[in-house]
Each structure stands twice: as C-alpha cells, then as structure tokens.
Amino acid sequence: MNISRFETNKRMSRAVIHNNTLYLCGQVCADASAGITEQTQTMLDKVELLLNKYESSKEHILSATIYLKAMSDFDAMNSVWEVWVPAGFAPSRACVSASMARPDLLVEVSVVAAVKV
Numbered sequence: 001m002n003i004s005r006f007e008t009n010k011r012m013s014r015a016v017i018h019n020n021t022l023y024l025c026g027q028v029c030a031d032a033s034a035g036i037t038e039q040t041q042t043m044l045d046k047v048e049l050l051l052n053k054y055e056s057s058k059e060h061i062l063s064a065t066i067y068l069k070a071m072s073d074f075d076a077m078n079s080v081w082e083v084w085v086p087a088g089f090a091p092s093r094a095c096v097s098a099s100m101a102r103p104d105l106l107v108e109v110s111v112v113a114a115v116k117v
Contacts, residue, residue, distance in 0.1 A: 006054065015054050017115060022056045024111045026067070032104035036073040039106045040080040047111055048084075056113040058084070061091040067098040067108040077107055 007014035016023045027046045029039035051057055068077060074095065085091075091113075100108065 015050060017054065020115045020117055021062070022051070022054050022060075022111075022113045022115050024050050024113070026108045026110045028105050028108045032102060032106075036076045036106045037080055040077045041084075043107060043109055044080065044084045047109060051111075051113055055115050057116065059086055059089045060114040060116060061085075061089070061111055062114055063092045063112040064094075065110045066093065066095040067100070067110075068095060069098070069100050069106045071097045073106060 002018070004017045005013040006016070012025050014025050024047065027043050027050070030042035030046065031038065034042070048058060051060070066077065066081075068074060077095075091111075098108075100106070
C-alpha cells in the first residue's frame with residue numbers, strides 16, 4: 001500500500017495521495033474579514049494551488065464538500081464556484097451548513113481529485 005503524506009504536522013496532512021487519488025485537507029479563505037464572495041474566491045485559489053502542486057487540476061476534481069456557516073450565502077458562494085469550475089468538469093458535490101472552527105470563517109471546502117498520470 002503506497003500512501004504519501006505532504007505538509008504533515010501532528011494534527012493533519014495538507015495533502016495525501018493514495019492510488020493516484022489526491023485528498024486535500026479543508027481549505028479556507030486567505031482573509032476571514034472579507035465577505036462570502038471574496039472568502040470563496042481566495043479559498044478556491046488555495047485549492048487550485050494545491051491541486052497544481054500535487055499533480056492535479058480543477059479538471060481532475062472528483063468530489064467536493066462545501067461547508068457554509070450560513071445557507072443564506074449559498075447563492076453568493078455558487079456564483080464564484082460556477083465561474084471557477086471549468087465547463088463540463090463539475091465534480092460530485094455536497095454543500096452543508098456547519099459551525100466553523102473560527103467565528104469569522106464563512107466557507108470551507110474539502111476536495112478529492114485524481115492525480116494526472
């Protein structure tokens with residue numbers, strides 16, 4: 001069994017690869033004082049950087065789970081998501097309301113993607 005863990009600390013790994021599948025830890029925004037649109041955009045920018053760093057891409061995302069502090073932000077988050085995801089490459093996805101680790105966070109995403117081979 002070949003499992004590779006990257007950017008690991010005592011609590012978690014930022015990325016894990018197993019059987020050509022990339023698992024990213026939950027990603028949040030760069031600036032938690034921003035509104036939902038900017039939080040979503042900077043969160044997805046971080047996801048894209050990690051995908052590229054670990055030999056994947058937006059076109060290879062298999063699944064995404066989005067956590068929203070308030071479902072009233074669903075439409076605003078989706079307006080950013082729908083521009084970010086390439087046409088024809090929408091992954092399976094779930095979106096749930098959740099308590100966040102910090103009160104100023106409005107959105108978080110967990111992503112599973114195929115590694116380019």
